[in-house]
Amino acid sequence: MSSAFEVLKERGFVSQVTNEEAVAQAFEDEIVTCYIGFDPTGQSLHVGNLVQIMMLAHVQRGGHRPIALVGGGTAMIPDPSGKDALRPQLSTEDIDQNILRIKKQLSSYLDFDGGHEGQAGRAGNEGRASMVNNADWLRTLNYITFLREIGEHFSVNRMLTAEAYRLRMETGLTFLEFNYQILQAYDFLMLFREYGCTMQFGGDDQWGNIVAGVDLIRRKERAAAQAITTPLLTLSDGKKMGKTAEGAVWLDPEMTSPYDFYQFWINVDDRDVEGLLGHFTFLPMEQVRELGALEGEKIRHAKSVLAFETTKITHGEEAASQAERGARSVFGGAQAGAEDVPTVEIDRERLEAGINVVDLFVEAELGKSKSEVRRLIEQGGASVNGERVAAIDRMLGTVDLDDEGVLLLRAGKKRFQRVKTG
């Protein structure tokens, strides 16, 4: 049986390691407590966070103890990186609210049961995941104490030679940004002290910050903490993982429906399928390789496995089957399809009175504006019940309903919406 570390390596999660031998050994000999930091400025984590989440999940399956650290304290600091400068400052209530939601999302992947927060460090909770908020120590932090205890261990010269900061020296670096590294290092130290956490994971871009924590632990505690970073996952088309036209693919089913989540995976590039199966499913690697080796049209099977598995992990088996049925019915025959296709309701009276196609498409969110839908129709990209809409003044009425009182709208090749009278 291979160790958790080997699993991570085999599945492509490992890019850089502080001390590979020591890490491998630790995963063999002991229950390792590992952590990853998550940012709670949003209401939901998204597919881009999934690499990290799955890493924790694999580690937990290997019998180790994952900690999801949310930056409730760091989130109070405004983001200095330009673009989001205008975003309203989040209140502590908002952040706490987000943290609650994030925990719920994470619990699809990690088993938090039994491990009460704050007590996870005690005996008897081996293998339980915990969620920790760095606000617990950051919000009450005393500046002078902090400088005296932590500040003395950081060399500005050294920090400035780091790749990440060297680049920022060109464009400007604020004191805030400069402090992120120190705070993140401090988080690691605190987790080491309170929870016996000796390992941190993160994306390759986090390497500098993570290593700073490893150093701090060595200096303060004379202990050897370790770190593993994951390669930044880029897709074959060069895009960042988890972004689509509509924006991020969220893990929260309210924000991205299981159907859309499923569709995201089924639409990935052929070339990425094997890697994604390794990262985002728990399927044995033999199977992953088999599926990845499929060629030509057959690779679609691999994609459907990928989509089903990932959706199952995130939203449960039932939601996954439903998304799969929906996809089949709609891409199979383009008939009104089963219940499982995304559906909107409309008052029967309105349909009886007759409703313009354009309006209905907008209402079904198949277009952001009427102009957009008109364009869609002019370009031949809209259809009702499988039939192309020829004119923008086409009226729809009850005659367009099938026996079950349903009609099917389609925008472009892939976007469907079932309209039901209510």
Next chain:
RNA sequence: GGGGAGGUUCCAGAGCGGUCAAAUGGGACGGACUGUAAAUCCGUUGGCUCAGCCUUCGCAGGUUCGAAUCCUGCCCUCCCCA
């Protein structure tokens, strides 16, 4: 604190008194071809009561028949000097 440059539509980036809803590129979207893939080709890309009208070029005023383009003030960003 002093000096300089600049803030344009999703992004990058032209425009510098009317011919500007605003070049070009990227992205995105639609069509053709396919396998709900990639590549390629073609088209579209502010809104609407759509051959017309309305709202956009950091914000607020002003000049003008007319401003993204000129003037004034403010906000913000970047660079150089202190």
